[in-house]
Amino acid sequence: MDDIHGEIGRAALRSPDAIAVTDAFGEYTYRELDQRANRLAWHLRALGATGPVAVFLRRSRELPVALLAVLRASAAYVPIDPILPAERIALILADSGASIVLTDSSLLGRLPESGGRRIVYLDRDRERIAGCSADPLPGQASPDDLAYLMYTSGSTGRPKGVAVPHRGVAELFRDMGKLLGLGPDTVWAAGSSSAFDISVVELFLPLWHGGRVEVLAEDVVSDGDQLGYELDQLEVTHFQATPSGWRLLVASGWTAASGLTGIAGGEVLPDDLADDIVKAGVRPLWNAYGPTEASIWATMQQVTDRRPVPLGQAVGGARIRLLGIDDDGVGEIHIGGTALARGYHGQPELTAERFGPDPSGTGRLYRTGDRARRHADGSLEFVGRVDDQVKIRGYRVELGEIESALRSHPAVHDAAVVLDEEMLAAYVVPAGDAVGADELRDFLRDRLPPYMVVDRYSFLGAMPLNTSGKLDRRALPSQAANTPGELTGSPAERRVLRIAQEVLHAGGIGLTDDLRDHGMHSVLAMRLASRVNRECGTELTIRQVYQRPTVAGLAEVASLCE
Template identity: 40%
Template sequence: MSLSRPAHCVPRQQECVDALVSAGWSRQATQIAVSQSQTQLTYAELEQHVARLCGRLRALGAGRGRRVGICLERTPHLPVAVLATLRAGAAYVPLDPNYPSDRLAYMAEQSDLCVLLTESALVTVLPAHDGCTRLVLDDPAEQPALAAVTPVPADAGLAQADDAAYLIFTSGSTGRPKGVSVPHRAVANFLRSMAQEPGMAASDTLVAVTTLSFDIAVLELLLPLYSGARLEIAPTRVAADGTALRSLLESTRATVMQATPTTWRLLLEAGWRGSPQFRVLVGGEPLPADLATALALRSEGVWNLYGPTETTVWSTLWKVQRDSTTIRIGRPIRNTQVHVLDAQGLPCPFGVPGEICIGGDGLSDGYPFDAAQTAERFIADPFATEPGSRLYRTGDLGRWMSDGQLEHLGRRDHQVKLRGYRIEPGEIEHCLRDLPDVADALVTVQTVSSGEPALVAYIVARGADTPSPTALRAALRQKLPAYLIPQHIVPLTALPRLPNGKVDRGSLPVPEHAAMRVCTPSFTDPREQRLVALCRELIGQDTITGEDNFFDAGGHSLLALRLLTRLEAETGVRLNLLRLANSSLRAIAEELPDGITPDTPETPARSGFRQKLGRWLGLPGGAP
């Protein structure tokens, strides 16, 4: 007997996403559908924009079996572009404007785009692609053509339930991103399930913070519009800044937000207090118990969500219990089956770990550009009664607990989740080995002295001279997005090996004990000395100097906010996050007030600030 946990099942409905999402818009025509700052679209205006853009896309050749690239900033154009593409019968392909141009060009070429939706500020991000028409949405010259098209109504029926709704690229172990094709029926099932639990109502306001290239944006952009709620789109700079995001949540009176644990910590560190009506949706990486407790104290409820891209965003969910010391990933969403299988493909008993395998209506169509990988990961479902049913082998380990809930236990392979991103270390290793100065490389996640998990690259130099971390990161940025750039780069004479030839990961040194350079710089400016000391503490690198850039030295957005918060507590000055990203620490130090000492005393004001910060984080005793 299978120990799978099927969610409640309903007859499969052959629905297309746009028709499902827009079905109720006419009943709430005057209500705000999408907003950002002073820009607002009612549901009637949203329908007009979608219908006209769909007509223009159809005139340019978009339709069933075709793909439309979307390379836009986070504005109200974004949901319009997604829904117009789906209404046209085509699949949308997210192209993040912050990705390196080579990566975007590869994704566009693989996808064989017929149209690229973009805006004037991003026209140069992607090179021209044969057979692909650029549609620049904010170009005045395009407006007459948009005005002249025949609007396409929501019930045009230009797509079928089994057609692809989107093609999304994830990190790939071969050195190139791999595409996953997700059909309309899977997205429709997902939206119907999420609307029921965790739930979404017309009275809700959801703040969307996730880039379109991360599949959890499907929930943020489509679920509010399906439910008749209000979608508030946070600009990229706001989504990355805890203080600005807190202000947006409070000013919009938001009632729900979905984000990774990293973003929720940013909010807590910025002093967000939540409200009894607020729902917290967390996913993308493991939810720490302390964070779950802190969020539960500030909200109506915290939902821990789990699911790989290949099974359409989220496949299981669990409402956090305030007195729980163990975090679960819960039970399957509707029309979804979850099995925990052993090496022979048999169900594991309660409490026994095995591989999590997922079946049901949420399954994607696999990897359209890699038939072998699709056959390996999508296997025949031995428990299904329907012929042709499949299971997706997630590579995640889990076990069923006695309370009927699923617990996540990590990975079978070396794939990792860090700050919400799915990372194949093999992709980074491949790019490092392609560099002329690197003979071998291995990438893993280590917990550094700051207590934070960090992406660490171990390299073996090709010649006598070891390349600098700055040079290596600069080279990697030409090929990889920011979330794949290692925070620490450690040189080794050779990778440690076991007798069988495999890398001995247990013998890899922690970064702080294998610095790429040894220096004990003298400081003439106490402000620079204090700033460098804080950066060394937060990043866990004792080789940082005033010449370094915070992010080049291994920092990331969460650590950056912690740095700015500490500096504000000590000096009363709040520095700009973008300035930190684009300047050396020495230049940043010059903006600090005179009189700061290398070891600032714990003044009553600073002590009170730290106590408040600790309470916001839900830590015993207050101080972090």
């Protein structure tokens, strides 16, 4: 089959009483999953769902039901993470043209004005949905029908809705099933946001092959200790995460209780981290690479002793070409084949810019902006980017979108953003009125996802320009934070303060400042706990860092360094 949902229906016919999806509060068998999705699909069909349907839900066992129902209603889903700022949620709803939103009443306050959209509450409308038929809907999706719109960062300040059809995902699922040996014994832990395209693999691929999906809660995924415990207790056989997520897990000291197959993707897999993951008992470990525009993963490589870890060979319907090769054998990765998305929803000019004709005359190619070197065995070694797009905790980010948001502040004349040692740093030219870092952080929090909120700020009189009159990023002053912070407090607090400044690359931290306001995210929280434990002989956990995210609080909780 060349659609995402048809194979799941056949799995339900083969093993109706097998467990399909679980979360911390319950489970659905394949029969229950199938019937619930059918009833909701009939309900959507009755409401006239034909175009994009927004799915605005937290991660739970209801999420795959909702996504599957949209596909069975012959519509395409638009996943929107409830943690996003209200402005971005409204922008995605408007840009996608979604006429229906699937949600539940607990999220009512997070949704913007309906704007004529029909809101379906899975809890309030439960009886009405349950009254619909549980029979399969007539008709069958075409491989070229739209499956989902996945929104990624856009350099102009407008997120891009990548329009992905069924065909490329189905072809990937077939290949991954063979590579990973998936079947009825598969237990896959799903921990990614539905607005991150690797969630498509986590929520649907195991069901294609009769396995079980364990949907992990947000607080579990952000805590290395808790995540490791859940993987072991649930007897998970397959787990996929970004390298940042894997680092959080292995830094907790976790080792796999039994054979666990791991997939690392979404950002570059460092050699030392690959070694640590394998040492933790993850075998085999696969390195996966691919943009949203190529139906999730375009290449996969089983990790061996070879370093640097290569990107691997093409999978699914992807075809890899390296164009513009220089004297060092480095070129830009272009992806063709049936894995390609249609393009960007409602942005034909941008689509034409990034999806162009193959010079060989065989279809289209997507220009990734990634540079790589091809080895004799055909595998690729990632070298870097050709533009200002970066990966932050697995999310693809256009620095231009953050710059555009900063420039929209009335007190900002110009702004430039760089990625420095895994942290975002902004250079701001004020428009005349005084503006501070805290004000700009709050401004961005209201408009951008948390991973796009800038950590550090420098204020300049003017931007450095090159001879062409363009921004000279190499001439931007260093933001290395060696400024001393607050030197008052107990010896324990001063020790923790020094560690926090070094880990967060931030000066001027107060003893009672929330460290998240100085750029702390889950990966840096893990590093902070690790440094404190190593230098002070304590057992501070990631959970404690988030419960008491100040220097004073951490010193008190752990009774540090006295």
